[in-house]
Amino acid sequence: MKHILLLCIAILFSGCGDYIALPKDTTRSAHNRIKKQVKDGLIIAAEDYSEYRRCRRYFYRDLLDLGYIPIYICLGNQSESEFIVRKEKIRLLLEDTTELSAVDVKEVIDEAGGSDELDQDYSQKAFYDSYIRRGDNLFGFLFFKVPGQKKISLQGSSLQVIADKKAEAGQQGETLKVLVIVDTD
Amino acid sequence: MKIVCLFLISACLLISCSSGPSIWETKYKQAVSADLAEQNEEAINLALEAIENKPDYYEAHILLANLYKKKKDWMKAEEAFEKASVLDPLKAETFLGIGESYLQMAAQKENEEEAEQDYRKGQYNFSKVLDLPKVSGVQLTHEEQFLALLGKGICLLERTLAEEARTFLKQSLELDIDNTDARFYNARLHEIGIGPNKQSFSEYKKILSQNPKHLKTLLAMGDFYYKLDQNNKDAIRTYYKSFAENGGISKRVNEWLDANPLAQPVAYEPGSQVSAPVTVTPQVKVCQTCGRIYPISKESSVCDHDGGDLIVQSE
Numbered sequence: 495m496k497h498i499l500l501l502c503i504a505i506l507f508s509g510c511g512d513y514i515a516l517p518k519d520t521t522r523s524a525h526n527r528i529k530k531q532v533k534d535g536l537i538i539a540a541e542d543y544s545e546y547r548r549c550r551r552y553f554y555r556d557l558l559d560l561g562y563i564p565i566y567i568c569l570g571n572q573s574e575s576e577f578i579v580r581k582e583k584i585r586l587l588l589e590d591t592t593e594l595s596a597v598d599v600k601e602v603i604d605e606a607g608g609s610d611e612l613d614q615d616y617s618q619k620a621f622y623d624s625y626i627r628r629g630d631n632l633f634g635f636l637f638f639k640v641p642g643q644k645k646i647s648l649q650g651s652s653l654q655v656i657a658d659k660k661a662e663a664g665q666q667g668e669t670l671k672v673l674v675i676v677d678t679d
Numbered sequence: 680m681k682i683v684c685l686f687l688i689s690a691c692l693l694i695s696c697s698s699g700p701s702i703w704e705t706k707y708k709q710a711v712s713a714d715l716a717e718q719n720e721e722a723i724n725l726a727l728e729a730i731e732n733k734p735d736y737y738e739a740h741i742l743l744a745n746l747y748k749k750k751k752d753w754m755k756a757e758e759a760f761e762k763a764s765v766l767d768p769l770k771a772e773t774f775l776g777i778g779e780s781y782l783q784m785a786a787q788k789e790n791e792e793e794a795e796q797d798y799r800k801g802q803y804n805f806s807k808v809l810d811l812p813k814v815s816g817v818q819l820t821h822e823e824q825f826l827a828l829l830g831k832g833i834c835l836l837e838r839t840l841a842e843e844a845r846t847f848l849k850q851s852l853e854l855d856i857d858n859t860d861a862r863f864y865n866a867r868l869h870e871i872g873i874g875p876n877k878q879s880f881s882e883y884k885k886i887l888s889q890n891p892k893h894l895k896t897l898l899a900m901g902d903f904y905y906k907l908d909q910n911n912k913d914a915i916r917t918y919y920k921s922f923a924e925n926g927g928i929s930k931r932v933n934e935w936l937d938a939n940p941l942a943q944p945v946a947y948e949p950g951s952q953v954s955a956p957v958t959v960t961p962q963v964k965v966c967q968t969c970g971r972i973y974p975i976s977k978e979s980s981v982c983d984h985d986g987g988d989l990i991v992q993s994e
């Protein structure tokens with residue numbers, strides 16, 4: 495009887511803890527990637543994670559089916575300056591001229607309808623507004639909402655990032671617009 | 680008797696309808712003739728009349744689009760090609776036409792944001808052409824393939840996506856090694872990659888020797904000298920001036936010419952109506968390994984990028 499009870503508890507717990515997702519890949523920084531863009535020492539690369547199997551491995555959900563495109567953004571700074579990159583200033587430009595803005599990760603979590611683990615994992619993986627200091631390498635996911643029931647293709651799509659270059663002493667700040675192709679391979 | 684009369688009238692009507700060209704065909708043929716006679720406006724009006732009488736007349740839409748293209752009215756050309764593409768979505772010529780129209784419109788825009796959008800629309804249409812064989816089994820002609828590859832490469836390059844442009848520009852050059860635009864954009868791509876260099880410079884020179892009116896090359900040469908040494912105003916002015924005189928439109932070039940108004944005699948090619956750049960032979964330092972070009976004022980005799988020896992040369 496005791497054994498059966500233990501087994502039931504084990505089954506119950508295994509059911510709760512079934513969120514399995516890989517951590518974000520921080521092994522390849524922006525400057526190591528082939529498809530990248532460099533402007534004034536700011537390096538940006540972007541990668542599509544919407545493909546079904548890949549998405550399941552990293553998010554345990556088919557996010558594209560839920561209406562979201564996960565794009566992995568990698569940023570590096572090889573300059574002496576400091577940059578500020580804000581999520582709201584990043585846009586996904588599809589080749590068919592559709593432009594998408596990144597949504598809040600909370601929206602994706604709600605749609606994915608997951609557990610605390612999922613909530614925590616998605617929140618930890620998401621990209622937030624960041625300062626990028628000299629030598630920094632930052633990584634994070636951006637989530638773009640697919641408009642309506644539209645069938646989308648990420649072939650030839652690009653990410654447009656508007657970054658603020660912080661003013662140095664005696665100099666003026668600058669706004670940089672960087673366009674980088676989204677790696678779909 | 681009445682029935683016989685009615686029958687005869689109907690028969691006559693039927694015969695008149697079935698024999699002889701229809702009004703849209705007549706208008707279309709007249710438009711083609713007007714086009715051949717270089718009467719562009721007349722041809723446009725006739726093509727419009729043909730379309731008015733038969734809105735789904737694909738050939739008339741294409742003719743109209745090409746007439747607008749001749750007139751360099753790129754916005755209307757794009758609209759006409761777009762309508763033709765709705766009538767027949769499997770024709771590469773319509774998407775090539777739309778792509779080219781956007782390329783031309785983008786090139787005329789000073790606003791970077793607007794130009795970027797047009798280049799993206801152009802890129803999308805060139806991609807459609809390249810996807811046609813996969814999507815619908817349509818076989819592209821050699822020329823269609825070439826134009827789509829070159830167009831997509833140019834759009835990507837102008838959108839600053841140089842690495843992605845490389846594949847398409849290289850393939851286009853492989854398809855037509857003598858094409859001036861393909862040669863120019865490959866040389867420009869190389870310059871974007873490593874900066875002013877001997878290979879791009881000599882390619883620009885070759886293009887200009889074949890076509891002294893090639894606007895993009897004239898502008899690139901002016902920019903080349905500008906990047907190399909802003910004080911070399913004679914060389915910069917020569918190319919910028921030739922660019923402007925031959926119909927090139929650029930706000931920054933005009934501003935530079937206004938700010939640097941020194942009179943410079945313009946040389947003319949023998950027997951040519953257009954102005955050609957005068958020979959400017961300033962001295963520069965050229966890396967013997969990678970071909971990068973530096974201004975003569977550079978103190979070091981070693982290339983910054985690969986440590987190659989810098990040799991003083993007259994271009």
